[in-house]
Amino acid sequence: MALHLLCLVLITSVILQTVTSSTFKSIYLVTVSSEVVGGTTEKLCAQVHQVTEPLSLKVSMEMEGGSSTILLEAAVTKDFYRCTSFQVPTVKTDSVATVHVSIKGRKDEMSKKTKILIKPKRFLTIFQTDKPVYKPGQTVKFRIVSLDASFLSFNQMYETVELQDPNSNRIAQWLNQSTVSGILDLSHPMSAEATQGSYIITAWNEKGEQTSQNFDIKEYVLPKYEVKVHLPQTITILDNQATLRVCGKYTYGKPVLGSVTMKVCRNAIQHHWLYGTSNICELYIMKTDKTGCATQIIDVTRFALNYSSFDDFEVETEMEEYGTGVILKGSGKASFTNVIVTVCFEDVPQAYKPGIAYEGKIKVTGPVSTPIPNEPVYLFLRNSGTSENWTLTTDSKGIASFSLDTSLWSSESVSLSARYQKVREDYPYMHGVRRPGYKSAYHFARKFYSKSNSFVKIMQGEGKFSCEKDGIVLARYIIQGEELMKGQKTLNFFYLVSRR
Structure with a gap:
């Protein structure tokens, strides 16, 4: 099995498709989000590598009803890379679309398809009154805020907004009210004889979806x-x-x-x-x-x-x-x-790759999740019947980082445990009496399967990446010599960086 392409992807929701054949020497890769929202704009990226003859590339999306849209179409004569934006069809319920990719040469043709989920656009309506309790005779002021799934304001019309008293009588109504910059401000003066109790405001949008908010009217005296x-x-x-x-x-x-x-x-x-x-x-x-x-x-x-x-x-x-x-x-x-200390693993992979460092963190916290700094924590490893242990020290945030050499790991799975006490204190059991608890952490990592025994791993970055600034991402890899084609002296790595 020849290794033609390695792709480093920094977002789990992206689907990668690569295809090669024994007669078709070119390879291609297309990335698209596996879950998208109807009515939004998404991005699709395509790459063709090792082009030896003129090729035609076509990417299309087919809906369940049979309608099809071409997302990308290009003639390829050399190494090719392009990203394009497309409008996701609007849907009312969860729908599945099929993305078709085909690449044609003079004689051969390759194709691939995958399914993506299109979810309807979600909106959030928030009510806010200027106070939770009013006295009879006061004016009730309230605001309706419309947000999309990204918590950005958007404008919509509410066909009906009504106010009901505690006896379910409608005492006020507003029709066809539209938000401005996502906000709709309304008010209603209450009579001095207003019934005391719980009132409810309800709004219906153009889709018939309703949202409600309660407030109370009662006579009250503020405490001194x-x-x-x-x-x-x-x-x-x-x-x-x-x-x-x-x-x-x-x-x-x-x-x-x-x-x-x-x-x-x-x-x-x-x-x-x-x-x-x-x-x-x-x-x-x-x-x-x-x-x-x-x-x-x-x-x-x-x-x-x-x-x-x-x-x-x-x-x-x-x-x-x-x-x-x-x-x-x-x-x-x-x-x-009775829980004095809690130890837990953070950022530990579910699988290990032989020869590539296995890295993770141990977090040590007190009774109310406060970090415990500058304290020893003990890491234990069991691998193929052998045991190892290390003493680590937490930093100011109660975190102890570790990096383990996996070169000699051979079992299908290894077990890790972390303890605050290297040797557990033995508290005798007494009925009805709580003993101090020091919660340990346990983790199992399976051996990552690779037929070729070649591996690549993106290392955990330090902190968050900032916009408009360079960020460094480290990748470690092991490539077996037999994976290279005859006469091949270099190996190309391709990567895709995406954000949400």
């Missing part, structure tokens, strides 16, 4: 100030302390001075077969400082952290304003976890 409870998102069973903070602020932003009563509980999980377990609660009395906050460091070991018969950590507070006696309440919740 608000109370917020700040506590850790997660508390682990190895923690000893946790800092809780209760803050009060007036609606105009100034801090509230007053006293705070805080009740901290870990409620028992009640089962019909389990009796006698009581909630664990502690009461704290505090005063706000000049910032309007009261801070308390609590001893969380008093809340049976490692016992599974208790629920999450709940806080209820009351703040009383000095001078007025106005009391407002606040609450908060924090979860408990």
